[in-house]
Amino acid sequence: MKRVQAYIGLGSNLGNREANLREALTRLAALPETRLVRESSFLETAAVDSPAGAGPFINGVALVETALSPRELLEALLAIERELGRERRGQPRNAPRTLDLDLLLYGEQVIDEPDLEVPHPRMAEREFVLWPLLQIASKLKDPRTGEPFADAYQKLKH
Numbered sequence: 001m002k003r004v005q006a007y008i009g010l011g012s013n014l015g016n017r018e019a020n021l022r023e024a025l026t027r028l029a030a031l032p033e034t035r036l037v038r039e040s041s042f043l044e045t046a047a048v049d050s051p052a053g054a055g056p057f058i059n060g061v062a063l064v065e066t067a068l069s070p071r072e073l074l075e076a077l078l079a080i081e082r083e084l085g086r087e088r089r090g091q092p093r094n095a096p097r098t099l100d101l102d103l104l105l106y107g108e109q110v111i112d113e114p115d116l117e118v119p120h121p122r123m124a125e126r127e128f129v130l131w132p133l134l135q136i137a138s139k140l141k142d143p144r145t146g147e148p149f150a151d152a153y154q155k156l157k158h
Contacts, residue, residue: 004107
């Protein structure tokens, strides 16, 4: 099967945040038919759209090459979150979490399914996604619109 470049957003605001992200990267690299190609540096940011009192996040982005399908990759990301202590059930949206892994981009594909949207629907509005993404892939464009993510980032800064 052909390998696809996929970008994964990483975030943590509970526990040892940096250790959580490092462990997530190790587990991404160990996924079947997947190779960790690049990772951004980490960025500390205030929680966005989170309940009151949520602590700051550490965020980053990883580039993997994978033969996993988008659905298989999403399931693997959710499994890594669970293994590292993420509890989704009974939690409000954007509750504090040990780990958040988001499938941002899967090649040039546009996927619109009930629980899988690629490109990630809010990535162009989030500095904590765009800054690390551009650090490792400065020329990337939104597959939906063709807009360079660098332009979206500049819009956020003004």
